[in-house]
Amino acid sequence: MRGSVVITGGGTGGHLKVADAFIEEFNKRGIPVIFIGSSNGQDKQWFENDKRLKATYFLDTKGVVNKNAFGKVTSILNIISKTNYCLGLFSKYNVKTVISVGGFSAAAATFASIVKLDCKLYIHEQNSVMGTLNKVTSKFATEVFSSFIKTSIIKDYPVSNEFFDLGRIRDKVNTVAFFGGSQGAIAINNFALKLAPKLNDMGINIIHQAGKNDYHRVKEEYAKLNIDADVFDFSKEIPLKMQKADFAVSRAGASTLWELCANCLPTFFIPYKHAAGDHQFYNAKDLKDKELCFLQREEELREEEFFNAINSDIHDISKRLTSSINSNVVALICNIIVQNNKK
Numbered sequence: 001m002r003g004s005v006v007i008t009g010g011g012t013g014g015h016l017k018v019a020d021a022f023i024e025e026f027n028k029r030g031i032p033v034i035f036i037g038s039s040n041g042q043d044k045q046w047f048e049n050d051k052r053l054k055a056t057y058f059l060d061t062k063g064v065v066n067k068n069a070f071g072k073v074t075s076i077l078n079i080i081s082k083t084n085y086c087l088g089l090f091s092k093y094n095v096k097t098v099i100s101v102g103g104f105s106a107a108a109a110t111f112a113s114i115v116k117l118d119c120k121l122y123i124h125e126q127n128s129v130m131g132t133l134n135k136v137t138s139k140f141a142t143e144v145f146s147s148f149i150k151t152s153i154i155k156d157y158p159v160s161n162e163f164f165d166l167g168r169i170r171d172k173v174n175t176v177a178f179f180g181g182s183q184g185a186i187a188i189n190n191f192a193l194k195l196a197p198k199l200n201d202m203g204i205n206i207i208h209q210a211g212k213n214d215y216h217r218v219k220e221e222y223a224k225l226n227i228d229a230d231v232f233d234f235s236k237e238i239p240l241k242m243q244k245a246d247f248a249v250s251r252a253g254a255s256t257l258w259e260l261c262a263n264c265l266p267t268f269f270i271p272y273k274h275a276a277g278d279h280q281f282y283n284a285k286d287l288k289d290k291e292l293c294f295l296q297r298e299e300e301l302r303e304e305e306f307f308n309a310i311n312s313d314i315h316d317i318s319k320r321l322t323s324s325i326n327s328n329v330v331a332l333i334c335n336i337i338v339q340n341n342k343k
């Protein structure tokens with residue numbers, strides 16, 4: 001393959017997990033990868049000391065959406081200056097391929113790839129509703145990959161093989177896991193604490209990812225209830241946590257959603273209502289329409305719906321989830337990118 005590959009984007013775990021899948025695949029193929037993210041958000045935490053990367057750059061960039069006019073102008077001027085900086089990096093590392101996984105961290109390197117005429121841009125859009133940056137830049141992309149866009153040549157999500165390898169068909173609910181997404185979700189934490197006494201009485205174990213900000217409160221609440229739950233703020237072992245569970249309650253962030261599918265874990269989704277364009281609701285709606293999950297909006301949450309769900313035919317759902325997503329997707333996408341690079 002000619003030159004180095006730049007992977008850009010991030011902000012939150014959903015984008016970064018996809019970036020990680022690409023880094024892993026190119027690294028296996030011996031192709032040098034440079035990560036360009038932001039110093040704001042979780043990018044540094046994920047990749048700052050990653051030995052698989054030839055170089056990492058964390059630029060001081062922030063989002064443009066949801067800002068007043070002055071904030072928008074300042075952010076745009078900053079992106080222009082950082083785009084120029086990225087062009088310098090592209091020359092230094094002979095970059096011919098840029099893969100954007102979206103989020104505000106991706107803006108500068110994505111624009112630089114559009115300006116640099118001998119550089120191809122690829123976008124991975126995770127969500128059912130396209131993010132603002134991707135809406136603007138997708139017309140310049142060689143390919144846009146998405147599990148939701150009908151025209152995507154690979155219509156699957158890059159999920160690590162671990163989730164497939166540790167998947168199993170569920171029969172009976174002995175353990176329920178609660179997942180709030182990379183940052184945790186107070187609404188899911190409160191719902192879990194409300195359900196916990198009854199679950200405990202039913203002899204059902206609890207696994208609970210509470211998020212950094214709410215972890216101590218949640219841990220204390222379980223202690224007050226005298227319930228021995230597996231509570232953590234953030235874990236690198238989500239595949240193992242999913243493997244242990246027979247049913248999940250989760251936000252509908254795209255990476256988590258497809259990981260749950262790969263793991264064949266029946267799930268009750270509670271989408272984050274402020275997600276841009278309500279995309280978390282629509283991420284899960286496709287599965288709901290196929291009766292492959294349960295879906296309730298935060299403001300309509302009822303315990304009764306949850307208990308009906310865990311008492312339904314979870315074996316059937318779990319079995320049908322096996323054909324909801326294919327493995328090795330990142331390898332297929334990388335094959336296309338490598339092929340195009342030779343042209």
Ligand SMILES: CC(=O)N[C@H]1[C@@H](OP(=O)(O)OP(=O)(O)OC[C@H]2O[C@@H](n3ccc(=O)[nH]c3=O)[C@H](O)[C@@H]2O)O[C@H](CO)[C@@H](O)[C@@H]1O
Nearest residue numbers: 012013014015017126181182234235238253254255256275
């Ligand atoms: C609030 C918001 O706007 N969230 C968006 C964000 O979600 P968020 O960042 O929460 O992303 P996802 O739910 O898609 O993914 C979270 C990722 O972090 C991993 N994980 C999570 C918890 C943990 O303890 N350990 C761990 O490794 C999960 O396995 C998963 O791979 O990006 C997603 C992908 O664009 C979007 O669909 C979400 O709507």
